[in-house]
Amino acid sequence: MRAVAVNEFGGDPKVVDVSKPTPARGELLVEVAAAAVNPFDWKVADGMLAESMKHSFPLVLGVDFAGTVVDAGSDAVRFSVGDKVFGSALRAPVGAVGAYAEFLTVPSTGLIASAADLDPAQAATLPTAAGTALGLLEAGGVRAGQTLLLVGAAGGVGTFLTQLAAARDVRVLAVTRGVGASKMGALGAAQTYDATGGIVADKVRSDYPDGVDALVDLVSDATDFAAYARLIRDGGVALTTQFVADAGELAERGIEAINHDQKSTAELYDRLADELRGHRITVPIEARLPLSDAPTAIARSRLGGARGKTVIIP
Numbered sequence: 001m002r003a004v005a006v007n008e009f010g011g012d013p014k015v016v017d018v019s020k021p022t023p024a025r026g027e028l029l030v031e032v033a034a035a036a037v038n039p040f041d042w043k044v045a046d047g048m049l050a051e052s053m054k055h056s057f058p059l060v061l062g063v064d065f066a067g068t069v070v071d072a073g074s075d076a077v078r079f080s081v082g083d084k085v086f087g088s089a090l091r092a093p094v095g096a097v098g099a100y101a102e103f104l105t106v107p108s109t110g111l112i113a114s115a116a117d118l119d120p121a122q123a124a125t126l127p128t129a130a131g132t133a134l135g136l137l138e139a140g141g142v143r144a145g146q147t148l149l150l151v152g153a154a155g156g157v158g159t160f161l162t163q164l165a166a167a168r169d170v171r172v173l174a175v176t177r178g179v180g181a182s183k184m185g186a187l188g189a190a191q192t193y194d195a196t197g198g199i200v201a202d203k204v205r206s207d208y209p210d211g212v213d214a215l216v217d218l219v220s221d222a223t224d225f226a227a228y229a230r231l232i233r234d235g236g237v238a239l240t241t242q243f244v245a246d247a248g249e250l251a252e253r254g255i256e257a258i259n260h261d262q263k264s265t266a267e268l269y270d271r272l273a274d275e276l277r278g279h280r281i282t283v284p285i286e287a288r289l290p291l292s293d294a295p296t297a298i299a300r301s302r303l304g305g306a307r308g309k310t311v312i313i314p
């Protein structure tokens, strides 16, 4: 079958032929209908998990998928042949299966949920991007009526987080580079700041002199994160997905600092699918590309400039 893989850490992703996986005991074989592109994909290709997980080469890339169960090993539970599912293909050894492939196997008790009644392209975007968005919101305990400064709001996690927060009556202050108030406002942002010329801390401070309640920063390095964190009122919360929060310094001001490492569950995926079915979130799909274009999509993600989600259709 066709898949997109690297032969070594740091190698160029290429379309390759690999053996179609067979489901072992307790596993499902899924024919992939869609896979979503995340920055995590190229980080894994670069060896981000080399120290923490075993890998297998060629390393088939891609984590988030949706598709149809076409075979099941003995003792598989929860799903059967013909069921539509979505989930995460990440498990050890990393790369033995991946979402950028025509088929993958997944433990039936693992990170999968029903995609019944969902467009597979939309369902495929949920696990990492929407899962992290909901995870951040809940980890930060951000509540109705509070202000949330969201840096990197126009990409995968940010577009979901904007919607999920706005639906909970949180006032979202979206920081983007070049994505204006009309686009972010349509997702629920109350205000949009353009950081094309550099960080916008001064503008936010003049609008919110008493400080914001929460910061979720998806993109900044330690210096910019610290500058944005100075906008949080005492006793607020600061979250980063880049692991750059200095908890000690922020604790002096009573601010909870969270270096967020998303740990998803099948139950979380079920909740996200319900949000989608109930039309409480929409998926801003930027591009739908064939598997042959996955290497280009991965390279583009590395360069930045994401606007919502890119989906690969094998």
Ligand SMILES: NC(=O)c1ccc[n+]([C@@H]2O[C@H](COP(=O)([O-])OP(=O)(O)OC[C@H]3O[C@@H](n4cnc5c(N)ncnc54)[C@H](OP(=O)(O)O)[C@@H]3O)[C@@H](O)[C@H]2O)c1
Pocket: 038, 039, 040, 043, 128, 129, 132, 151, 152, 153, 154, 155, 156, 157, 158, 175, 176, 177, 195, 218, 219, 220, 240, 241, 242, 260, 261, 262, 263, 301, 303, 304, 305, 306, 307, 308
């Ligand atoms: N720790 C975790 O558990 C976890 C989980 C999920 C994701 N992540 C990480 O979180 C980051 C965001 O993920 P994602 O899926 O949302 O990525 P994405 O889809 O690539 O989106 C990132 C967005 O941020 C924008 N951006 C970049 N620099 C900016 C800046 N200085 N100011 C304002 N906007 C900026 C990008 O557009 P421009 O380049 O045009 O500005 C893009 O719209 C990635 O590094 C990802 O690996 C971590």
